[in-house]
Amino acid sequence: MRCSFRQLEVFLAAAHFQNITKAAESLAMSQSAASSALKELESQFDIQLFDRVGKRLQLNELGRLFRPKVEALLAQAGELEQALAKHTEVGALKVGATLTIGNYLAVGIMADYMKSETQPRVSLEVANTRTIAQRVIDFELDIGLIEGELQSPELEVIPWLADELVVFCAPGHPLANRETLTDEDLKQATWIMREPGSGTRQTTERAMHGILPDMQILLELEHTEAIKRAVEAGLGIGCLSRVCLADAFRRGSLVPLPVPSHRQLDRQFYFILHKQKYRSAGIDRWMDLCREL
Template sequence: MRYTLRQLEVFLACAHHENVSRAAASLSMSQSAASTALKEFEQQFELRLFERTGKRLRLNELGRQLWPRAEELLERARELEQTLAAHGDLGRLKIGATLTIGNYLAAAVMARYMAEQPGTRVELEVANTAAIADKVLGFELDLGLLEGELNHPDLEMIPWRDDELVVFCAPEHPLAEKERLTDRDLCSATWILREPGSGTRQTFERAVSGLLPKLHILLELQHTEAIKRAVEAGLGISCLSRVSLSDALRRGSLVELRVPQRDFRRVFHFVLHKQKYRSAGIERWLELCRQVS
């Protein structure tokens, strides 16, 4: 074999960081050692994988074609190493989840996954839909759990579970007494919403299609709990996933508002890079997610 796994690691680190120094630091190598490994890798096959602009490295077309294949090969090598060392340990996972899923659903899956494999490491990153998608595209995450919808040629969207958004207010709010809200009620209310780019905001805007320019949006917040506290304080009404509101609705600290003429249903999805190798750990995580749904 004319190349080494270490050379592939250096190539992938350079692809991720677009800089030899940062790539070397991520691999606990010296810059000279990383530069040498990358140079030897390219020279062995008489090819160039990067366009070099100063200290910045950008993958060329050949490099972009090699990237997912190198990721898969290294993932298989790590899986083999883990199997040899731990007799089938499912290994480390890097999971991305949007806010509602990360805060209210992912912890239960993590607990079950790690209970099956003591010592297994799971890294969970919580961000909005756009951020998670970017990191799955860059192979920085093994898979994502999304509330929003995406259409990208390199991403595979797999339906997971149904969800719905709920319009809600504080018990003392004037709208709390209404049996159902009209579109006029929605336009006259003061709103506290998730930020643009989030899956919840995406679903909300689709549901209120035609009304959005008329809505009075007082606040746009990134955190579900902050929105709930603001609504409880009487600052306005909002719309969030039923998953995130179940406890508050049961206690009566928040009140559901019926809007039957608007469709707030949606589907949570798994998102994976189409060329990402599905390790035993990834397959087990998907299975556990389906079990808790």
Template sequence: MRYTLRQLEVFVAIAHEQNLTRAADRLAMSQSAASSALKDLENQFGLQLFDRMGKRLQLNEQGRLMRPKAEALLAQARDFEQSLLQHAEAGPLNVGATLSIGNYMAVGLMADYMKRYPQSAITLDVGNTRHIVDKVLNYDLDVGLIEGEINHPDLEIIPWREDELAVFCDRDNPLASNSTNLSDDDLRNAQWILREAGSGTRQAFDRAMHGLLPDLHIALELQHTEAIKRAVEAGLGIGCLSLITLADAFRRGSLIRLDVPARDFSRQLYIIVHKLKYRSAGINAWLELCQEQSDNHE
């Protein structure tokens, strides 16, 4: 074989970091050793994988074509090593989830995964839809759980669970005494506290409010669901979040659900995986758990 796994590791690390020094640090190598590994790989096949721009190394077209194949080979090698070392069915797994899913659903899935595969490490990265999509596309995450609707040629997008947004206010809000059948005028007159642009929740809200958005008074845009709930409880306005994030507050009565029958707040949750990502035993085990949860939810 005319290449080594170490050379592929160096190539992938540099592709990710776009900097030789950071890539070497990531692999616990000296800079000279990492540089030699890359040069040996390129010289062995008579090609150049990066454009050199000062200290920055930018993947060229040849490098972009090779990276997914290198990522897949390394993932297979790690999976094989995991089986040899631990005789485990699933190895390390890096999961990403959007905020509502990450804070209210993914932890339970992680607990189930760790019970089934106690020797397998798992990490969770929580962010908005744009953040998770970018991480999956860059191979930083093995799988993502997202709320937003996307369309990307490099991603496999798997429908997962049905969800619903809910409009809500605090107990002292005048709308709370007449919480049914809110009209478009009620929505126009309210002060809104919403998630930021780029989040799946905001995307679903904007779709539900089609035709009315220019007339809405958006007082605050916040990145965290808990911050929005606290701001609404403080009487700063009304909000709209996933029902799964509000169930406890509705039961306690600290927040009041408002009925908006003229608007459709239903939405789909999705699982995303890079199409060229090697489906390790860990990824397959995670997808199976997600499907089980979806079946139980139904």
């Protein structure tokens, strides 16, 4: 093999940090050693993988082409190394999840995953659908769990779990005791919404098609708990997953609102994976645990 795994590791680190000094630090190498490894990789094959602008390294077209292939190769090598060292195929995992999933479902799945004999570590990043998708595309996460629908030529989007959004309010709100709501009620109400880019906002806007421009949106917040507190305080009505409202409904601090039947608030949770990402045993184990829900 003409190139070494170390050269490939330097290539990926440089692609991530866009700076050879930071790449070297991440690999516990000297800057000169990292720079030499990258130059040797390029000279061995008479290619250039980066455009160099000052101290900044920017992947060129060829570099972008080879990055997922190198990522997959090193992932397989890392899994083999771990299996030989620890006699297990389930290793550390980098997971991204959108807020509802991350705050209400993912922690329990993490606990089950980490109960194996070698106690593999799981890092969890919680953000909105747009952010998680980009992190998976950039190979910074092994797998994403998202609430929103998306189209990307780089991602495999796999249905996982059915979910339902619920419109809700505080018990003292004027709409709380209504047997049913009309579109006019929805337009006149004051809303506390999730931020644009979130899966919850995407589903809400799809359900409110036709009246969305007339809806009165007072606040757009990034966190479900903040929305629940604002609605409990009487600032307006909200729309969130039933998963994160169950406890509040049991306590009676919030109540569901019966929206018109043509306003469909059902949705799907999804797994997202890079199409060129090597599917490790750890990823398969994680997906199996998720499906057990």
